[in-house]
Amino acid sequence: MNCEKARSWILLEQSGELSAMNSRRLARHLAVCTDCSRYRNDVLRLTRLATEHLPAEEPSEEAIHRILDSAEKVRPGRLIRYQWFAARAVAWAALFVAIVGGAILLMPEQPEKRAGPEHNLSAIMAVVDENPPEEYHSRDAASRLEIERELGRHLLRIEGLLDEDLMAEVLL
């Protein structure tokens, strides 16, 4: 062990931070190194002197009372801790509402639902009911064309019903 390391270990030993194994290694070094041994004695004497002779004043009672009085105002206590928990709960709730609200606002608008095929089919059947085949055939060409167009418009509104056979059936 070199002397530089030994001197650091002397300080660590004094502060109780040196392991038992290293304390034994230090003791072995001190047994053969007079300089380090003298250094250790000086350190011990100096720290003892400082402990004994540095101003060992204490704060006034007034200062201590002021601290205790102030503590009444800032004391954490249970109430303050519950308030803290309540504040946290409110903050989490607000965050949840903000996220959900934001998501709803930012969601793309759904297209309006178009009338389903059932609705258009019943409209077609209504036209057919109003114009049974015998009446249809007895009408003039212009009226027949108007009925056909109306039925055609309804049929075109029905997705998947633009089937020629079905159209023909309805028209007949």
Next chain:
Amino acid sequence: MTEASDSELVRRYRNGEIGALDSLVRRHQKSLFGFVMNMVRDRSAAEDIFQETWLRALRGIDAYRDSNFGGWLVKIARNIIIDRSRKRQPELCLDTEDGEGRTRIENTPDPAPDPATSAEFSDIGRMVSNAVSKLPPDQREVFLMRVEAGLSFREIAKIQRVSINTALGRMHYALARLRPVLSAQASALTGSAQRGGQAS
């Protein structure tokens, strides 16, 4: 009955028991005030810093984990001392002359304790006190944290935000600067022994 640990007292104070705080303040008053007093060397300033340290500690008591409570207090006190010295520093230019042509450094009071305080100390005590006050701040801090506050080098290094080797190095330098005090003490002891011998 065993004394309650610092952590236990802190827990009780957190639950609203003011008496626990009283015990904590009294347990740490000597080491904390000793550290502050020897750092600032002014009783009134030391009392202010002592109170502010406790108030900051109480406000931040929830941040305290089961580490060394004394070390935590010293860390807060040290920050307050640094804050105060920073507030004073910008306007402080040691070469600026006052109306009577004296520089600020000439006007700066001697860090030695006032005569009334000094009277309470022996010559060797005054010598130790003066020698410590003349140490560079970093070394003085390490020395006082170790000797007055009883902190470990690991804690000192953490507070100063340096490696443990740097903290140990600062202590070595501080001790080297204080060594002449030992020679003076040895001479004083020899002198008093001789005077004692002559008297008898």
